[in-house]
Each structure stands twice: as structure tokens, then as C-alpha cells.
Amino acid sequence: MIENIQSKANEVMAARTADVAYDTIDKIDRNLFERNCDAQAWAGFTQVKNALCSTAADRIEQANNLLKTLVDIYEVYFDLYVFDTEGVIVAAGVHRELIGKNMSDRGWFQEVKAANAISVTDLYFSSVENRHTVAYSCPIRSDAGQIVGYFSSRFNWEYIYDILDSARIGxxxxxxxxxxxxxxxxxxxxxxxxxDNLSSLKASQCAMSGETYGYTIEKDARGNTKIYGYARTRGYNAYKGKNWSAIVSETI
Structure with missing residues (x-):
């Protein structure tokens, strides 16, 4: 009788951990979908395009001011940049001392230039921001449709911790x-x-192999028996996700 009660309690806990994992990765996907939209929308702003297409004397100042205003209003970005087709920074919202610096050797720039479409990095440590970030980059097109440069944002990863900190774990x-x-x-x-790497966990392996949602019962590195709920990103609308997964653990 006691074993049945414990088994039932474990099933309830297992379902809950999987639900929390699913809910968490879904919230992250929805947040990052908005960041995906921001980059594409802002690449089409007049001040951004004029920084590359206009000959007006104040074109860079106008672009800088717009980018800084967007950083201040949205609060979820470390910085916003405009680059020419060679990877040279033309305008910046915050780090204006970097204007003129060539960033063509950076992986994110090479990716967006090869894709000629919105490109999203995995999490990485930015030497410029001195913090972890995700870069969203996309082409800037002239009124005639020609690619004249690239827009790139630096997402403040701390906002993802707001989602994790609110997750309902025991x-x-x-x-x-x-x-x-x-x-x-x-x-x-x-x-x-x-x-730290969690790929040795069966739960991680399930998620990384493409399983959308579920749980496992297994021992952690210290020999403690735990329930692991997992959920793999599904993306949201046009944002396809980055093959990330949420792993939630509860000690039995």
C-alpha cells in the first residue's frame, strides 16, 4: 500500500517536472521570437538604411540616436549595431567608440552574410559586452532591395533568468x-x-535527440535518485529555435 502511494506520488512529481520544463522552454521561445522580430523590423527603419544609403551629413548621428533610443526603451538589449557589407561598424547605440571597427572575422557576421536572412547565434561570451549574449543579425536592404549592410542586436541574457527564477520547482x-x-x-x-555539460543524463539525451517532452528517473553524479523532466524547443511562429532544451530535476 505504501509503495503504491509512493509510486503514485512519483508519477505526479514526474508529470509536474515535465510540465515545468515544457512551460519554461515555451516562454523562452516566445521571448526570443520577439527578439527575432525586432531585428528584422529595425533593419528596415529609415535612419538605419540612411546610415548606409544616404549622403546626409547627420546620417550617422541620426542612426546612433535611434539605436540608443531603442536600447533605452526596450531594455532587453546590451547594444544595437549597423554594419556595412564588409563588417565595419557604421553606427552603434551604446559602444560608439567601436564605430569604424571591422568585425568581419566574427562567426555571427559570417553566418548572416552567408544566409542573407535573419541569423541567430547560440549563447556566447561577448568580449565587447564582457557578458553572455545572443546576437540577432539580418540584412539591411535599400529601397531597391539590394543588401547594403547588416543590423545586429545583443540580447541581455539576464532576462532569460527572470523566466527560470519564476519556474515552479520544489x-x-x-x-x-x-x-x-x-x-x-x-x-x-x-x-x-x-x-557544465548535462549530456550524460538520459533526459538530456532524449531531448537532444528530438523528443519534445517527457521525463526519466535516474541517478545524478552523486548517486541520488531523481526525476528529470525535459522539453525541447519547438520554436514559435517564424522563430525556429536553436535546438535548446529545458531540464528540470526533483529529488525523490
Missing amino acids: NKGDIAIINKDGYVIACPSRKGILV
């Missing part, structure tokens, strides 16, 4: 977001980012 529970290779890209402790 006192003995934990939650982490992992990338496609199993590396932790977010967790409540903010430690081990892009260092």
Missing part, C-alpha cells in the same frame, strides 16, 4: 537550459555557463 528541485551539445546556458545559480 525546494529540492533545479532547472537548467542546455544547448544542442548539452552545455548549460542558463541555470538559477548562474554558474557553470557554457562549462
Whole structure:
């Protein structure tokens, strides 16, 4: 009788951990979908295009001021940039001392130039921001449709922690977001980012292999039996996601 009660309690806990994982990754997808839309919309703003197409003496000042205003209003970005087709910074919202610097060797620039469409990086540590960020980059097109440069944003990753911190996990529970290779890209402790790897967990393996949602019961590195709920990104609308997963654990 006691075993049946415990088994039922474990089933309830398992379902809850999977639900929390699903809800968390869904909230992240919806947030990042908006960041995806921002970059594409702002690349079409007149001041952004004029920074590359106009000959007006104040074109760069106008672009800088617009970018700074967007940073201040939206609050979720470290900075916004305009680049020419060679990767040279033409305008910036915050780091204006970088104007004129060539960034063509950066992976995100090479990716967007090859794609000629919206391109999103995985989480990485920015030497410019001195913090972890995600870059959203897309082409800037002239009125005639020709690519004249690129717009790129630096998302403030701290806003993802707001989602994690509000996740409904138990006192003995934990939650982490992992990338496609199993590396932790977010967790409540903010430690081990892009260092700790959870790919040895069966739950992580299930999510990384494409399973959308579920749970496992397995032992952690210390030998404790835990329930692991997992959910893989599904993206949201036009944003396809980055093959990330949420992993929620509860100690039995």
C-alpha cells in the first residue's frame, strides 16, 4: 500500500517536472521570437538604411540616436549595431567608440552574410559586452532591395533568468537550459555557463535527440535518485529555435 502511494506520488512529481520544463522552454521561445522580430523590423527603419544609403551629413548621428533610443526603451538589449557589407561598424547605440571597427572575422557576421536572412547565434561570451549574449543579425536592404549592410542586436541574457527564477520547482528541485551539445546556458545559480555539460543524463539525451517532452528517473553524479523532466524547443511562429532544451530535476 505504501509503495503504491509512493509510486503514485512519483508519477505526479514526474508529470509536474515535465510540465515545468515544457512551460519554461515555451516562454523562452516566445521571448526570443520577439527578439527575432525586432531585428528584422529595425533593419528596415529609415535612419538605419540612411546610415548606409544616404549622403546626409547627420546620417550617422541620426542612426546612433535611434539605436540608443531603442536600447533605452526596450531594455532587453546590451547594444544595437549597423554594419556595412564588409563588417565595419557604421553606427552603434551604446559602444560608439567601436564605430569604424571591422568585425568581419566574427562567426555571427559570417553566418548572416552567408544566409542573407535573419541569423541567430547560440549563447556566447561577448568580449565587447564582457557578458553572455545572443546576437540577432539580418540584412539591411535599400529601397531597391539590394543588401547594403547588416543590423545586429545583443540580447541581455539576464532576462532569460527572470523566466527560470519564476519556474515552479520544489525546494529540492533545479532547472537548467542546455544547448544542442548539452552545455548549460542558463541555470538559477548562474554558474557553470557554457562549462557544465548535462549530456550524460538520459533526459538530456532524449531531448537532444528530438523528443519534445517527457521525463526519466535516474541517478545524478552523486548517486541520488531523481526525476528529470525535459522539453525541447519547438520554436514559435517564424522563430525556429536553436535546438535548446529545458531540464528540470526533483529529488525523490
